[in-house]
Every structure is written in C-alpha cells, then in structure tokens.
Amino acid sequence: MEQDYLKNNPLILGEKEFLQNVSIDNVIFGYHEKELKVLLQKPQGLSKWLLPGGYIKKTEEISAAAERIAKERTGLDNLFLLQFKSFGKPDRLQDPAFTPESLSKLSNMNINAVNWLFEYHVSVCFYTLTEFSKVNPKGDFYSEQCSWWGINEIPDMLFDHRLIITEALKSLRLHLYHYPIGLNLLPKKFTLPEIHALYETILDRELDSRNFSKKLIKTGIIKKLTEKKSIGAHRSPFLYKFDNNVYKEALENGMALII
Amino acid sequence: MEQDYLKNNPLILGEKEFLQNVSIDNVIFGYHEKELKVLLQKPQGLSKWLLPGGYIKKTEEISAAAERIAKERTGLDNLFLLQFKSFGKPDRLQDPAFTPESLSKLSNMNINAVNWLFEYHVSVCFYTLTEFSKVNPKGDFYSEQCSWWGINEIPDMLFDHRLIITEALKSLRLHLYHYPIGLNLLPKKFTLPEIHALYETILDRELDSRNFSKKLIKTGIIKKLTEKKSIGAHRSPFLYKFDNNVYKEALENGMALII
DNA sequence: AGAATAGTGTCTTTTAGACAATATAGG
DNA sequence: CCTATATTGTCTAAAAGACACTATTCT
Numbered sequence: 393m394e395q396d397y398l399k400n401n402p403l404i405l406g407e408k409e410f411l412q413n414v415s416i417d418n419v420i421f422g423y424h425e426k427e428l429k430v431l432l433q434k435p436q437g438l439s440k441w442l443l444p445g446g447y448i449k450k451t452e453e454i455s456a457a458a459e460r461i462a463k464e465r466t467g468l469d470n471l472f473l474l475q476f477k478s479f480g481k482p483d484r485l486q487d488p489a490f491t492p493e494s495l496s497k498l499s500n501m502n503i504n505a506v507n508w509l510f511e512y513h514v515s516v517c518f519y520t521l522t523e524f525s526k527v528n529p530k531g532d533f534y535s536e537q538c539s540w541w542g543i544n545e546i547p548d549m550l551f552d553h554r555l556i557i558t559e560a561l562k563s564l565r566l567h568l569y570h571y572p573i574g575l576n577l578l579p580k581k582f583t584l585p586e587i588h589a590l591y592e593t594i595l596d597r598e599l600d601s602r603n604f605s606k607k608l609i610k611t612g613i614i615k616k617l618t619e620k621k622s623i624g625a626h627r628s629p630f631l632y633k634f635d636n637n638v639y640k641e642a643l644e645n646g647m648a649l650i651i
Numbered sequence: 652m653e654q655d656y657l658k659n660n661p662l663i664l665g666e667k668e669f670l671q672n673v674s675i676d677n678v679i680f681g682y683h684e685k686e687l688k689v690l691l692q693k694p695q696g697l698s699k700w701l702l703p704g705g706y707i708k709k710t711e712e713i714s715a716a717a718e719r720i721a722k723e724r725t726g727l728d729n730l731f732l733l734q735f736k737s738f739g740k741p742d743r744l745q746d747p748a749f750t751p752e753s754l755s756k757l758s759n760m761n762i763n764a765v766n767w768l769f770e771y772h773v774s775v776c777f778y779t780l781t782e783f784s785k786v787n788p789k790g791d792f793y794s795e796q797c798s799w800w801g802i803n804e805i806p807d808m809l810f811d812h813r814l815i816i817t818e819a820l821k822s823l824r825l826h827l828y829h830y831p832i833g834l835n836l837l838p839k840k841f842t843l844p845e846i847h848a849l850y851e852t853i854l855d856r857e858l859d860s861r862n863f864s865k866k867l868i869k870t871g872i873i874k875k876l877t878e879k880k881s882i883g884a885h886r887s888p889f890l891y892k893f894d895n896n897v898y899k900e901a902l903e904n905g906m907a908l909i910i
Numbered sequence: 911a912g913a914a915t916a917g918t919g920t921c922t923t924t925t926a927g928a929c930a931a932t933a934t935a936g937g
Numbered sequence: 938c939c940t941a942t943a944t945t946g947t948c949t950a951a952a953a954g955a956c957a958c959t960a961t962t963c964t
Contacts, residue, residue, distance in 0.1 A: 411671075411672035411673075411771060411773065412670075412671045412672050413670035413671050413672055413673050413707075414670075414672050414673045414739075414773045448672075448739065448773070450741065450770075450771055451741055452741065453739060453740045453741065454737065454738075454739030454740075454773060457739075475736065475737065477734065478713065478734065478737045478775045479713075480673075480707065480712060480713035480716075480775065481712045481713075482709065482710055482711065482712065511709075512670060512709055514670065514673045514707070514713060514773070514775060516737045516739065516773060516775075583943090584943080584944085585942085585943075600927075600928075600929085601943090601944085602928095602929085602930095602944085602945070602946080603926075603927065603928085605944080605945085606945095607925090607926090620935095622935090622936095623942095624936085626934080626935055626936060626937085626940070626941045626942050626943085627933080627934045627935045627936080627941075627942050627943050627944085628934085628935065628936090628942095628943085629942085629943055629944085630943085630944090650925085650926080842916090843916080843917080844915085844916070859954075859955075859956085860916090860917085860918095861917085861918065861919080861955095861956085861957095862953075862954065862955085864917080864918080865918090866952090866953090881962090882915095885913075885914045885915045885916080885961080885962055885963055885964090886914075886915050886916045886917085886960075886961045886962045886963080887915095887916085887961080887962065887963095888915085888916055888917085889916085889917085909952085909953080
C-alpha cells in the first residue's frame with residue numbers, strides 16, 4: 393500500500409506523470425446499522441480534514457484514476473464509484489491550512505509556493521457507498537488518520553471539500569429514486585427490516601414499513617427466499633436477495649421507485 | 652467578436668494563461684417549431700465537426716469559462732448553461748482529422764506535435780437550450796462554418812463529441828422531469844400548443860394534450876392571460892406566461908412533473 | 911356553412927399514503 | 938405465557954392514463 397502510493401507519488405513524479413490542473417476527489421459514504429458516515433483523512437501536521445483524492449495519470453481514464461486513488465489512499469477496493477460533478481474555482485485550493493510550509497513538513501521535501509500542487513485544479517468528483525463495518529480503511533503514508541465521520545458531524549475540512557460532500561449527498565439521494573442501491577452494501581442475503589433501515593438512513597426520514605415493502609417488492613428487484621435469518625431473540629425475519637438481472641437492468645436504464 | 656477570440660486565443664496565449672489538461676465543451680441545443688437542433692462548428696480545413704469548446708483561464712470559474720467560450724465561439728449570449736458531466740480518456744483527442752498539420756494550416760501558425768493542445772484533456776461539459784430562430788450564430792475566426800444540425804442528423808464529429816451530445820441529450824431529458832424549462836426558449840407569452848410541442852419535441856414522443864395541460868397547469872408554473880394570440884387561420888389560442896416565482900423556486904428545488 | 915384547430919371533461923385504473931392488528935419465535 | 942419484532946391488509950384520496958366531443962375562429 394505505502395509502496396504503491398510512493399510509487400505513484402505526485403510529489404515525486406509531479407507533472408511528468410500526471411495531468412496538471414485536474415484532480416480527483418472521492419466521497420466514500422459508509423453505511424452500517426442505521427449510520428451513514430463518510431471517510432476522511434487528516435494529513436500529518438495539518439489541522440483540517442480532507443477527502444481522499446489525487447491526480448490523474450496521463451495514461452488512465454478518469455474513472456480508473458478514481459478507483460486507483462481510492463485504493464491507494466484508503467485501502468478500499470472494488471468500490472462502485474459514480475462521477476457526480478466537477479468543481480472549479482480559481483481559489484478552490486487556497487486555504488490557510490495548506491501552505492508550502494505545511495506541505496514540506498508533511499512530505500519531508502522542499503516544496504515551494506510555485507509548485508504545481510498549489511495551482512488551480514478542477515476536481516472531478518466521484519461518490520460511492522460501502523459497508524463500513526467490514527472494511528478497515530488504512531490511511532496512506534501521508535495520512536495521520538483515516539476514519540469514518542458521521543454525516544452530521546463533519547469536521548473542519550480543507551478547501552471546498554465540505555461543499556463537495558454536501559453535493560455528493562444530494563446526488564446520492566436523488567440517485568436513490570432512480571436507481572437501485574444496496575448490492576455492494578447489504579449482505580448477499582438480507583432482511584426487509586435491513587433494507588428498510590438503509591433507505592431510511594440515507595434519506596434521513598421515516599418510511600412506512602408497509603408501504604415501503606409493497607413498493608420495493610413490486611419493482612421485482614428483490615426476491616424472497618425460503619430461509620429465515622435467526623437473530624438473537626424473537627421472530628426471525630425472512631431473507632431476501634437481489635434479482636441480479638433486474639438489478640443490472642435498473643442500474644442501466646433506471647427504475648421508478650417513489651418512496 | 653473575432654478580436655475577442657484572438658485576444659483570448661489559446662494558440663497564442665497557450666499554457667501561461669490557460670489551465671492545462673482541462674477543457675470545456677458546450678452542447679448548445681436549439682429549439683424552433685418542433686425541431687431540436689444542436690449547434691456545431693467546422694474548423695477550416697478539417698473534415699469533421701466540433702462542439703464549440705475552449706479552455707479555462709487561470710482566473711475564472713469553470714461556469715464562467717463555459718459562458719465566455721459560448722459567446723466567443725458562437726456569438727450567443729446569456730445562455731443558461733448547466734454542467735452535466737466530465738469526460739476523460741487518454742485518447743479522447745486522438746483523431747486522424749486532428750493533426751499538427753491540420754492545426755497549423757488552420758491557424759497559420761507552426762504547431763508541432765508536442766503542443767499542449769494535443770495532450771490529454773479532461774473536458775468539463777455543459778449544455779443549454781435556446782431558441783434558434785432568433786439567434787444568428789457566428790462562427791469565430793477559425794470556424795469555416797457554424798450551424799444548427801438536427802438532433803437525428805449529426806454529422807461526422809471530431810473526438811468523442813458525438814458521445815458528449817448523446818449524454819447531454821440524456822441529461823436534458825432527465826432534467827425535464829425535475830426542473831422547468833422554456834423560460835429562455837419560448838416567447839414571454841406563449842400558447843398551450845406551443846409549450847406542448849416543445850415537450851413533445853424534446854422527449855421525442857407524443858403527449859396527450861388534455862393530460863399534459865392538466866398537469867402543467869396544476870404545477871402552477873404557468874398562468875393564463877386574458878389575451879389571445881391571433882395566428883393565421885382558425886381559432887386563436889389563449890396566451891400563457893410563466894409565473895416567475897414558481898419557476899425560480901422550481902429551478903432551485905425541483906418540481907414533480909410526471910409527463 | 912365548412913374547415914381547421916383550441917380547449918376541455920369523464921371514466922377507469924393505478925398508485926400513494928395513512929393506518930394497526932396479527933403472527934411468530936425466543937425466552 | 939409473555940415479549941419483542943416481523944409481517945401483512947384495507948381504506949381513502951390522489952394521480953395517471955385513456956378517450957372524443959364541443960367551441961371558436963377564419964375562410
């Protein structure tokens with residue numbers, strides 16, 4: 393991991409290897425037991441937090457760059473990243489916490505103010521949603537910390553990264569009405585209460601369980617199994633699984649789920 | 652106009668003034684009398700057509716760049732441009748029709764293969780919709796032609812510009828279900844048959860006129876006037892206008908219009 | 911009067927939304 | 938038997954969708 397990041401280190405490779413004036417930022421949402429969180433990093437020596445982001449190699453597509461960056465910077469793999477918006481303002485990267493001094497200290501290199509990293513970068517942003525209890529995010533070489541933050545408790549962020557998170561959340565919620573989610577998020581076999589809680593958490597509002605089940609089942613996207621899940625006490629709920637064909641079709645062409 | 656473009660000419664100013672590896676492309680849809688068209692340019696000496704696009708100055712936001720570029724390259728002003736997607740693949744700009752020779756000929760300058768213009772550019776794309784009968788698009792200094800093309804008769808396009816048009820059209824159609832359109836497109840006072848035709852044209856399908864009117868009026872976004880429009884023969888339809896407050900609110904927070 | 915287009919109403923089916931009692935498994 | 942949770946049905950209101958006749962204006 394660390395080797396990977398050093399091997400691809402923009403501070404070392406610089407503008408020979410990477411595109412200039414464009415960058416990638418990933419908003420990685422994590423869900424677990426009715427909690428929606430977002431994965432953030434804190435560079436050593438800086439006081440603010442950062443989205444896991446990076447630069448695009450001259451040889452790769454932007455979507456591939458987003459995946460590589462997510463892996464290198466957090467250790468998370470096989471994320472289903474969706475591009476949602478690009479951000480570009482001349483002063484995006486001007487932040488009192490991000491200076492040649494802080495960056496020099498962080499990297500143990502001599503970074504000066506005309507370094508390309510301080511230039512105006514247009515950031516192409518992606519978001520994804522994953523199960524955060526199973527994954528163990530690892531910060532990279534430069535990150536002092538890499539951790540999940542509750543969506544309502546975002547710490548002080550560098551640059552315009554708070555805005556980017558807000559926009560990503562908007563996109564995620566809009567997405568929910570047109571496309572299926574949950575495949576990479578719930579266990580292969582899951583219960584109705586589980587997927588119900590997932591939707592409630594993302595939308596941050598209550599959904600009538602009777603109406604929710606009716607609608608979701610009517611889309612044909614989930615199939616009831618004969619098995620039940622045995623949880624600690626009381627009644628064991630039936631298990632369901634996604635119908636892969638319907639799911640794939642809905643991902644490509646959209647679906648109507650008015651919840 | 653020509654002076655403006657020369658003043659801002661990327662071929663002359665180059666990487667000192669503009670961001671590298673990022674560009675803007677605008678998909679300008681035009682509507683008039685049941686026809687949906689898109690504005691394309693053909694550079695002198697090239698055999699393929701191009702979206703009006705350009706580069707971002709180091710001092711401007713991407714949205715401002717999109718507006719400036721639209722104006723410089725087509726003469727169109729006050730367009731309501733919406734960012735819809737960014738495109739980035741290493742070989743995006745590799746096209747047998749786009750070579751140092753063709754560009755040299757086009758610009759009367761000596762452009763060689765290592766010029767920054769041939770590098771991998773991530774294109775941030777915007778689209779807009781305008782009335783094409785009122786506007787007289789002017790090509791810029793480098794464009795031999797600048798003209799409207801029917802949405803189903805797109806000519807041979809340079810680079811990935813055909814894909815960009817396809818994606819823009821998808822976005823426009825999706826947009827139609829969530830946001831109002833027409834304010835910059837129809838005359839201030841318009842008739843029900845006119846706005847009906849507009850929606851039918853964009854969606855490329857028939858909409859029952861009775862149901863369409865009912866739904867549109869129920870949203871409160873249009874108001875009936877007492878005047879009628881007199882068109883050549885037969886019955887004169889009533890005029891309507893948009894309710895500016897409702898329209899603005901719907902633009903910001905979305906609306907439900909299931910048509 | 912006739913032709914062409916604008917404008918509008920009703921019925922049926924589907925969907926949304928509100929609402930709570932019953933069934934079941936584990937203790 | 939008790940408790941906690943899963944599951945499911947009905948009613949009403951609203952909306953969607955199918956459908957065609959009447960009104961008006963101009964010629």
